[in-house]
Amino acid sequence: GESVGLHLPTLSVQEGDNSIINCAYSNSASDYFIWYKQESGKGPQFIIDIRSNMDKRQGQRVTVLLNKTVKHLSLQIAATQPGDSAVYFCAENKVQGAQKLVFGQGTRLTINP
Amino acid sequence: DAMVIQNPRYQVTQFGKPVTLSCSQTLNHNVMYWYQQKSSQAPKLLFHYYDKDFNNEADTPDNFQSRRPNTSFCFLDIRSPGLGDAAMYLCATSSQVRQFFGPGTRLTVL
Numbered sequence: 001g002e003s004v005g006l007h008l009p010t011l012s013v014q015e016g017d018n019s020i021i022n023c024a025y026s027n028s029a030s031d032y033f034i035w036y037k038q039e040s041g042k043g044p045q046f047i048i049d050i051r052s053n054m055d056k057r058q059g060q061r062v063t064v065l066l067n068k069t070v071k072h073l074s075l076q077i078a079a080t081q082p083g084d085s086a087v088y089f090c091a092e093n094k095v096q097g098a099q100k101l102v103f104g105q106g107t108r109l110t111i112n113p
Numbered sequence: 114d115a116m117v118i119q120n121p122r123y124q125v126t127q128f129g130k131p132v133t134l135s136c137s138q139t140l141n142h143n144v145m146y147w148y149q150q151k152s153s154q155a156p157k158l159l160f161h162y163y164d165k166d167f168n169n170e171a172d173t174p175d176n177f178q179s180r181r182p183n184t185s186f187c188f189l190d191i192r193s194p195g196l197g198d199a200a201m202y203l204c205a206t207s208s209q210v211r212q213f214f215g216p217g218t219r220l221t222v223l
Binding site: 032034036041042043044045046049089093099100101103104105106 | 117119144153154155156157158161203205207209210211212213214215216217219
C-alpha cells in the first residue's frame with residue numbers, strides 16, 4: 001500500500017542549532033505535501049505545505065524541500081527554540097474530491113538547552 | 114479565535130457504555146474528518162463527510178458511527194467502547210486542501 005514514513009523516530013538538537021526532519025513517501029502521483037507540528041495533548045498544527053511542482057518553499061524559520069526523484073521530503077527548522085519541541089508529521093494529500101491525508105509515523109524533536 | 118472546537122476535551126466512559134464526541138467549526142468548511150490517534154502513533158482516519166456525503170474508511174470498525182446534522186457540527190458515536198478504543202480523537206475540517214485540526218478529545222475507557 002501507499003505510505004508516507006519518516007526515517008528517524010526521535011531527534012535531539014541544541015537550542016539555537018538548525019534541525020532537519022526527513023520523510024519518505026512512496027506515492028509518486030501525490031501532488032501535495034504538508035508538515036504538521038503536534039505538541040503534547042494538542043491537535044496537529046499546520047506548519048508549511050508544498051505542491052509537487054515546487055522543490056522548495058520557505059516560511060518563518062522553516063523550509064520544506066521536496067525531491068521527487070527520490071520521493072523525499074524534509075523540514076528544516078532554523079535556530080531552534082524550546083517551543084519547537086514537539087512531534088512532527090509529514091502528510092501526503094491526495095487531491096481528489098474530498099481530500100484525505102496519509103500521515104507518516106512522526107518524529108519527536110527535542111530541543112536541549 | 115477558536116476555529117475547530119471539540120467537546121469535551123477529556124471523556125471517561127465505561128466499557129460498553131455508548132459515548133458521543135462532538136466537533137464544531139466556525140470556518141464553514143464543507144469537509145469534516147474524524148481521526149483516531151493512539152499514543153506515539155500517527156492520526157488514523159476513521160471517516161469523513163464531504164458536505165452531507167459520508168465516507169467511511171474500509172478498516173473503520175462498525176462500532177464507530179458519525180453524524181453531521183449541519184455544516185458546523187459533526188459527532189462521533191462509539192456504540193460499545195472497548196479498552197482498545199481509548200485514544201485521542203481528532204476532528205478536522207478543510208475547504209480545499211489544507212486540513213485544520215481541533216484540540217482533540219482524550220477518551221478513557223474504564
